Amino acid sequence: MEKRKPITVGEAVRKVMDVAGSGNKETVHINEAFGRRLAQDIISSHPVPPFDRSPYDGFAIRAEDSEAAGRDNPVTFRVAGEIGAGDVFEGELQEREAVRIMTGAQIPAGCDAIVMFELTAEHSEGGNKYMTIKRPFKSGDNISFKGEDTEAGKVLVQKGAFINPGVMAVLATFGYHEVEVAKKLAIGVFATGSELLDVHEELQPGKIRNSNAHMILAQIERAGAKPLYLGKLPDEFDLCLSAVEEALHKVDMLITTGGVSVGDYDLLPDIYKEIGADVLFNKVAMRPGSVTTVAQAGGKILFGLSGNPSACYVGFELFVRPVIYHRSFSTAQHLKKVEAELVEDFLKPNPFTRFVRSGLDYKDGFLRVDPSGFNKSNAVAVLACTDVLMMLPGGTRGFKKGDMVDVLLLDSQEGSEWPWD
Amino acid sequence: MEKRKPITVGEAVRKVMDVAGSGNKETVHINEAFGRRLAQDIISSHPVPPFDRSPYDGFAIRAEDSEAAGRDNPVTFRVAGEIGAGDVFEGELQEREAVRIMTGAQIPAGCDAIVMFELTAEHSEGGNKYMTIKRPFKSGDNISFKGEDTEAGKVLVQKGAFINPGVMAVLATFGYHEVEVAKKLAIGVFATGSELLDVHEELQPGKIRNSNAHMILAQIERAGAKPLYLGKLPDEFDLCLSAVEEALHKVDMLITTGGVSVGDYDLLPDIYKEIGADVLFNKVAMRPGSVTTVAQAGGKILFGLSGNPSACYVGFELFVRPVIYHRSFSTAQHLKKVEAELVEDFLKPNPFTRFVRSGLDYKDGFLRVDPSGFNKSNAVAVLACTDVLMMLPGGTRGFKKGDMVDVLLLDSQEGSEWPWD
Numbered sequence: 001m002e003k004r005k006p007i008t009v010g011e012a013v014r015k016v017m018d019v020a021g022s023g024n025k026e027t028v029h030i031n032e033a034f035g036r037r038l039a040q041d042i043i044s045s046h047p048v049p050p051f052d053r054s055p056y057d058g059f060a061i062r063a064e065d066s067e068a069a070g071r072d073n074p075v076t077f078r079v080a081g082e083i084g085a086g087d088v089f090e091g092e093l094q095e096r097e098a099v100r101i102m103t104g105a106q107i108p109a110g111c112d113a114i115v116m117f118e119l120t121a122e123h124s125e126g127g128n129k130y131m132t133i134k135r136p137f138k139s140g141d142n143i144s145f146k147g148e149d150t151e152a153g154k155v156l157v158q159k160g161a162f163i164n165p166g167v168m169a170v171l172a173t174f175g176y177h178e179v180e181v182a183k184k185l186a187i188g189v190f191a192t193g194s195e196l197l198d199v200h201e202e203l204q205p206g207k208i209r210n211s212n213a214h215m216i217l218a219q220i221e222r223a224g225a226k227p228l229y230l231g232k233l234p235d236e237f238d239l240c241l242s243a244v245e246e247a248l249h250k251v252d253m254l255i256t257t258g259g260v261s262v263g264d265y266d267l268l269p270d271i272y273k274e275i276g277a278d279v280l281f282n283k284v285a286m287r288p289g290s291v292t293t294v295a296q297a298g299g300k301i302l303f304g305l306s307g308n309p310s311a312c313y314v315g316f317e318l319f320v321r322p323v324i325y326h327r328s329f330s331t332a333q334h335l336k337k338v339e340a341e342l343v344e345d346f347l348k349p350n351p352f353t354r355f356v357r358s359g360l361d362y363k364d365g366f367l368r369v370d371p372s373g374f375n376k377s378n379a380v381a382v383l384a385c386t387d388v389l390m391m392l393p394g395g396t397r398g399f400k401k402g403d404m405v406d407v408l409l410l411d412s413q414e415g416s417e418w419p420w421d
Numbered sequence: 422m423e424k425r426k427p428i429t430v431g432e433a434v435r436k437v438m439d440v441a442g443s444g445n446k447e448t449v450h451i452n453e454a455f456g457r458r459l460a461q462d463i464i465s466s467h468p469v470p471p472f473d474r475s476p477y478d479g480f481a482i483r484a485e486d487s488e489a490a491g492r493d494n495p496v497t498f499r500v501a502g503e504i505g506a507g508d509v510f511e512g513e514l515q516e517r518e519a520v521r522i523m524t525g526a527q528i529p530a531g532c533d534a535i536v537m538f539e540l541t542a543e544h545s546e547g548g549n550k551y552m553t554i555k556r557p558f559k560s561g562d563n564i565s566f567k568g569e570d571t572e573a574g575k576v577l578v579q580k581g582a583f584i585n586p587g588v589m590a591v592l593a594t595f596g597y598h599e600v601e602v603a604k605k606l607a608i609g610v611f612a613t614g615s616e617l618l619d620v621h622e623e624l625q626p627g628k629i630r631n632s633n634a635h636m637i638l639a640q641i642e643r644a645g646a647k648p649l650y651l652g653k654l655p656d657e658f659d660l661c662l663s664a665v666e667e668a669l670h671k672v673d674m675l676i677t678t679g680g681v682s683v684g685d686y687d688l689l690p691d692i693y694k695e696i697g698a699d700v701l702f703n704k705v706a707m708r709p710g711s712v713t714t715v716a717q718a719g720g721k722i723l724f725g726l727s728g729n730p731s732a733c734y735v736g737f738e739l740f741v742r743p744v745i746y747h748r749s750f751s752t753a754q755h756l757k758k759v760e761a762e763l764v765e766d767f768l769k770p771n772p773f774t775r776f777v778r779s780g781l782d783y784k785d786g787f788l789r790v791d792p793s794g795f796n797k798s799n800a801v802a803v804l805a806c807t808d809v810l811m812m813l814p815g816g817t818r819g820f821k822k823g824d825m826v827d828v829l830l831l832d833s834q835e836g837s838e839w840p841w842d
Contacts, residue, residue, distance in 0.1 A: 030620055030635060031635075031638075034638070034639040034642055034643075035639075035642070042805075044802070046624055048800070048801060048802070049629070050624055050629060051626065051627065057682060083627075084615060084616075085614055085615060085616035085627075086614065086615040086616030086617070086627055086628050087615070087616075087627055088626050088627040103682060103728070104614070104616055104629070104728065105616070105627065106626065106627040149800040149801065149802065150800070150801070150802045154802075156802045156805060157805045157806075161805075163639075164639070164643070164805070164832070165636050165637075165639035165640040165643060165734070165804070166636065166734070166803075166804030166805040166806070166807050167804075167805045168632075168635045168636050168638070168639040169632040169633070169635065169636035169730055169734075169801050169804050169805070170632075170801055170802060170804070170805045171620075171635065172620045172630055172631060172632035172634070172635040172636070173629070173630055173632040173730075173801045174630075175620055175621070175622075175623075175624070175630060176620070177619075177620040177621035193506055193507065193525070194505060194506060194507040194508075195505075195506035195507030195508075195525055195526070196507070198598075199451055199592075199593045199596060199597070199598040200596070200598035201596075202596075203467055203471055203596070205472065205509050205527065206472065206504075206506075206507055206508055206509040206526065206527040207507050208470070208471060208525070208594070209593055209594055209595075209596060210593060211589075211590040211591075211593035211594040212590070213593070214451060214452075214589045214590065214592065214593040215586050215587070215589050215590035215593070216586075217452075217455070217589070218455040218584075218585070218586035218589040219586040221455055221456075222455075222585070222586060261478060261524060307524070307525065308524075309590055309594075313586070313587070313590070338783040338786070339783070339785055339786040340786050341786055357587075362759040362760070362788065364760055364825070365759070365760040365761050365762055365787055365788045365825055366786055366787060366788075367783065367786045367787070367788065379469070379570040379571070380469060380570065380571070380590050380591055380594045381465070381469070381570065381571045381575075381577045381591060382587075383586070383587030383588075383590050383591070384463075384577060384578045384582075384585070384587040384588045384590070384591045385578075385587070386587050404785070404786055411585070411832070411833070411834065412832070413832065
């Protein structure tokens with residue numbers, strides 16, 4: 001039987017990233033941009049506000065006209081006009097004239113202060129409107145100045161960033177009705193294993209339902225790529241070979257689950273050989289997922305993930321997701337790593353780096369990680385409430401309640417840069 | 422001018438939740454389930470593993486036959502057969518017989534231990550295969566027992582949960598090829614304001630582009646509902662009225678941005694009156710967004726959000742998102758609240774509760790919140806890098822670097838239950 005030499009997780013990740021390739025971009029309408037990643041920097045094409053603006057409903061005045069106003073010395077202004085938001089006042093104010101102005105409207109030329117509506121009294125006389133104030137205003141009072149929020153020509157959102165609702169507001173503000181985004185990678189998925197039933201099938205002795213495919217398809221979507229389910233690989237070698245060869249024409253990367261061990265039924269190693277793939281590694285010093293294999297053929301990466309659901313899940317997040325992020329122009333391509341306090345003893349010693357599916361919790365500003373019930377490498381149910389992978393270095397005797405450990409966030413759109421350690 | 426009485430954020434949220442209504446469900450194929458929320462509990466329909474299973478490649482034996490094995494006393498077994506994953510061994514083992522077994526395969530009747538492949542030596546003789554071991558095994562060694570991961574009949578994922586990749590694995594494992602999920606709410610969005618240009622239009626004096634609509638559409642999608650952009654409300658009251666009335670027939674809830682102030686150009690208050698809407702509140706003791714208005718008409722909620730981008734953003738997250746979550750059967754409907762350490766002084770006193778768009782950071786297991794540059798209520802650019810809303814209670818003189826403050830997580834699919842405080 002073939003003897004495989006494990007490499008460290010760090011080495012394995014580096015080998016994958018070395019062949020990760022580069023991203024492609026496409027232009028989409030702003031309506032299609034949410035949830036994508038930017039393939040261009042977003043620049044403020046004009047200052048914000050784009051003009052001196054009133055932050056309140058009120059009256060625009062020349063501050064000097066209000067100098068003498070006081071509690072016992074009301075000063076009255078003739079209302080020379082009115083501007084709604086979006087309007088521009090064309091006239092020029094004379095002494096003790098005011099313009100009724102709405103929130104967001106441009107300050108009329110010559111005016112340099114806004115009096116809030118609540119601080120005024122209004123009256124009409126002889127067809128004219130008037131307003132009276134009982135306090136003075138200084139030049140610049142209650143004015144949102146052109147550019148005070150954002151100056152023109154600044155990079156506001158960087159290439160590679162995830163387009164969230166706030167980024168959508170920025171795109172709209174600066175007129176990006178079309179925007180360059182990373183093209184979604186098409187990632188094919190084959191399941192292997194003659195024990196696998198389809199989801200709608202009744203359970204049979206010795207068989208289990210195919211949970212990995214559905215899980216991986218969702219992981220691909222969460223990571224921002226386009227999943228393409230290719231079905232189960234046939235049992236016969238020749239059929240299997242042509243299925244893989246055909247798939248490689250249709251996809252950007254190919255994932256298989258199962259079939260990468262050294263067992264008699266594990267076809268993938270021979271398939272890699274037959275198609276002339278360059279196997280980057282076929283054993284990683286990690287639990288679960290030590291049989292994870294990554295190969296490259298014709299410029300496309302083939303990920304041979306374990307058939308064990310947890311190992312499959314971890315293998316995807318460690319090796320596939322960073323390639324997707326990289327080809328989406330993100331510079332922080334790896335799962336976001338933070339520290340957290342372990343809430344219970346985890347005393348399993350292990351020569352290999354261990355990734356434990358865990359729940360994350362917050363207490364008084366402190367992050368806490370709970371691996372309870374999460375340490376079975378086969379357990380499917382725990383994956384449902386997994387927020388993080390707790391990463392425990394190998395060569396230790398286990399960890400104690402209260403220890404600080406590294407955890408990798410699974411639901412964050414933000415990432416961490418390499419190397420983690 | 423109308424005088425409005427502000428209510429607290431807590432009162433406002435309660436008033437909205439009182440009229441939140443109830444969710445509807447629909448059945449979708451598992452391929453459509455990722456990213457939805459469950460409208461049913463997910464129950465383990467069988468134990469996991471569903472049968473005693475081999476976790477390794479190796480040989481199944483009767484442990485008693487290995488009792489005498491030792492370094493100096495190799496014991497040899499005749500290999501009576503072979504089972505791949507998915508197969509079932511039909512025979513019955515005799516003394517000193519073994520069955521070659523693959524990872525995941527069912528343990529043959531009569532066997533009670535698995536010998537890992539690496540611990541065996543194989544040879545053939547006279548058409549028979551044999552394997553030899555040099556250590557004894559106990560009954561139960563290396564067996565994944567039926568039900569040890571999950572017993573049958575347990576609720577594994579609760580109604581209301583977000584369907585993430587791990588939940589997909591659970592659905593597939595237990596044969597949920599169809600699953601009941603919350604029906605997505607159709608939420609209509611009108612923008613108001615004659616200053617608003619469309620995104621593709623050139624900037625003009627006094628005008629700005631409509632950023633709120635695109636932002637809100639993305640917020641609706643992030644929250645798990647279906648956005649429906651209805652365009653800009655016309656300036657004329659009658660047209661505006663019939664547009665709102667018509668929209669209410671098409672949507673489950675209606676959002677307007679802008680037009681809810683007490684200014685002369687704010688049409689919404691009169692629209693609410695004209696359609697006989699019950700106004701729950703029209704002023705909230707909060708910054709930004711104090712003019713946020715919520716009304717109800719014909720069993721549908723109308724959210725009148727501020728035209729100011731940040732106020733609009735906050736109003737959505739505080740008042741609209743919990744209704745969406747509630748009607749998706751989630752019991753933790755409000756933004757997830759955690760504590761974090763303030764990284765710089767925030768000395769603005771305020772009578773009202775303040776929601777500051779902030780960035781979240783992790784340091785040595787500790788959450789830290791950074792409001793720098795985030796305190797302008799008009800700023801659009803900061804929304805792009807907003808992870809959290811920092812919630813500062815009113816009636817204080819501001820906060821100091823190092824203070825622990827509440828923050829609301831915007832990107833979490835998890836929520837917090839009410840009341841926050």
